[in-house]
Amino acid sequence: MLDLAILGLLLEQEMHGYEIRRRLRDELGLFANISFGSLYPALSRLERSGAVTVAGSGGAVSAPIPATGSLGGERAGLRARRAGSTLGTKRSRKVYRITDEGRTLFEQLLEGDEPAGTDDARSFGLRLAFASHLAPSARLALLERRRAQLTRRLATDLARASGERLDVYTRSLVEHSTEATEHDIAWLDRLIESERLRQAPMRPAEASGDLETTDSTDLGDPRSGGAMTSTSPSGAS
Amino acid sequence: MLDLAILGLLLEQEMHGYEIRRRLRDELGLFANISFGSLYPALSRLERSGAVTVAGSGGAVSAPIPATGSLGGERAGLRARRAGSTLGTKRSRKVYRITDEGRTLFEQLLEGDEPAGTDDARSFGLRLAFASHLAPSARLALLERRRAQLTRRLATDLARASGERLDVYTRSLVEHSTEATEHDIAWLDRLIESERLRQAPMRPAEASGDLETTDSTDLGDPRSGGAMTSTSPSGAS
DNA sequence: TTTCGATGTATCAGGTTGATATATCGGATG
DNA sequence: CATCCGATATATCAACCTGATACATCGAAA
Structure with missing residues (x-):
């Protein structure tokens, strides 16, 4: 579910994690405040599966792979990375770029049946936000x-x-x-x-009474809007 | 979050897990379909903490405690339990009853600040559903x-x-x-x-036109509101 | 009789969340 | 100039929720 959102954003341009979060919040509005504990694991997943690649870090050379593993319970592994060298401009930020594989995955996720485990409204809202790719x-x-x-x-x-x-x-x-x-x-x-x-291919204006032909970039109702709302559990909200 | 819902239902009468789920779905409407993987652990938690007690099983004597543990990564542990013996009358259903401690917990949860980690809308809806206890x-x-x-x-x-x-x-x-x-x-x-x-203590009927006491089950002002602002992500749901 | 669906309890893998740790940068304040 | 602070940035953790699945029994239809 989150994967779809990430891929959708990366479709437009490459970005690092923090920015993905910001865009999700400010532009999409969905995922009010996606948590980092959700975002970073998702990026790792996507990278591992080849849907995205790390396209350079802001300065540091990012270690080849910190070897995430360590199942067993050790605690170690978090000092290093200090390697003061090419601390270029910004900071150690990992910029992600979508791959062709990722583009394919995006389309599958966008069109595919709700993979279950989804929130319903959230899932729909996300898909609608990327509907122009459909x-x-x-x-x-x-x-x-x-x-x-x-x-x-x-x-x-x-x-x-x-x-x-x-x-x-x-x-x-x-x-x-x-x-x-x-x-x-x-x-x-x-x-x-x-x-x-x-x-509608704009038929030959046959139907007389039928008006409103359309055009409609924005459908009529000035008040359109509406939220997807929820309904669901809340109601409230 | 779920704990509040469970305690609220048990306040009225004792019930077994399956029925709690049904009531949550049919009456409250919140938690459209709460999952068992969420419900049963919650009941165990509440029992362990003393907020509820098991008030008799339909027939079976429920094992003393299966010893949940096993941290380490082993995979084993899922065969047994076949121990065919006291399979009593009805079926093995565990009827839960709220304790005084549970009643206290209920009030704390109902009034307490959103303990974080909550859904916002869902949490509010749940509290409102039990608002008559406030x-x-x-x-x-x-x-x-x-x-x-x-x-x-x-x-x-x-x-x-x-x-x-x-x-x-x-x-x-x-x-x-x-x-x-x-x-x-x-x-x-x-x-x-x-x-x-x-x-309002129903002041001395000063206002003439005002009638009725109350009832108000459904109030009036059609457009009241004020609202302006905001929007967040959807309503969610 | 067998099959099927409802009732019932329980566990698991996977994903999410808020909190927290670590680290650097730029600016404000003293 | 030093130092504090908030924004930027990545990462991990415990706790929890979800859908799927397993197991087991009962009643009714076929």
């Missing part, structure tokens, strides 16, 4: 998959809401959650419609 | 803490939204997220207002 049909499929998902959720939420004997606060929570889901669905409907228009 | 003032504090949180989020989200150069899809995502946050804040405002009314 073929139009895949993009539409993504939106519709999500819509179906939310519709299912709405059904169970409504069922729960009618179940009597609910605490006042619990009821408010459930109702708010339901509303949020409805709001999300409406948003998706707008996105889907705008996708459809974009894909 | 003193009115603590309830209000919970709502206001959450509101402040969302307001902060809205601020950063708006900042991101104005940052130019955003992909069409990313922008839609951010906008939707912003709206969802605003919606959440408006909801909280309604809850807060209704809480305040409930707490």
Whole structure:
């Protein structure tokens, strides 16, 4: 899940870990604050699997590989690296670059079925953020998959809401959650419609009444927006 | 986090693990589908710490303690347990009951600062679901803490939204997220207002038009809110 | 009768999180 | 000029959660 986000960012330009985190926070907004304990292991994983390569460090020559291992329980291994030499400009920062293999992986992850273990909303939001890398049909499929998902959720939420004997606060929570889901669905409907228009080859204006032809770079509704929100557990939030 | 949910349910009546899961799903709605790999360890934890006790098993006598250990890396240890003997009536189900200690813990968890590591929305939703166990003032504090949180989020989200150069899809995502946050804040405002009314000693009916006492199960102001700002990553979910 | 799905407890590998350790750089303050 | 502090930067850890899977029993359909 995180891998997709990392690869997506590296697609644009090479970066070091810290910056990836910053971009994820400031641009994507997803992963409010991805933790380093998650980010660095992910980068190691990707490097090991050949999806990314380290393209030079800011100055230090980065040891060939610190030999991560050490399973057994030793504690050692963290002094060195002081090797004061080419401390060029910045600091020891490892700049990552995506490989062709990585590009392939990115596409698989982007299109592939949710690999499970995913958060649902988070996973969808991430994919949507990179939707411009998808073929139009895949993009539409993504939106519709999500819509179906939310519709299912709405059904169970409504069922729960009618179940009597609910605490006042619990009821408010459930109702708010339901509303949020409805709001999300409406948003998706707008996105889907705008996708459809974009894909329609702009037929010969046959249909008279049908207006709005489109154009729509931004679909109409000035208020569009909407959050993916959650609905899910929270509601709140 | 999960501990709070479990204790909250056991407060009402004793239950076995499977049922706790069911109630969490069907009633609370939070934790859409809490995993067993999360639930059972949590129950063990709570039992070990004395917050709950096992109040009889459906039939089997439950082994004294399987000795979880084995740190080191060995792989073994998973055959046994076949020991066919006292397979009583029903099935081996462990019914949990909350203790006085557990009740104390519940209150601490419910009121305590978010212990970190929490999901934010999920954590708030859970607390709200058990809000009737809080003193009115603590309830209000919970709502206001959450509101402040969302307001902060809205601020950063708006900042991101104005940052130019955003992909069409990313922008839609951010906008939707912003709206969802605003919606959440408006909801909280309604809850807060209704809480305040409930707490107001119902002054001498001074205000003429004001009626009803209460009830208010569902409050009024359609557009209250105020919100502006923020947005964070989605709602999450 | 056998098969299948619901009930039930339990464990595991893998991934995430917040906290923390280490290290360097640039600026503010005294 | 020294020193403190915050931002930049990489890395690890314990604790926890998730989905998958294993094991086991029961009731009902086929």
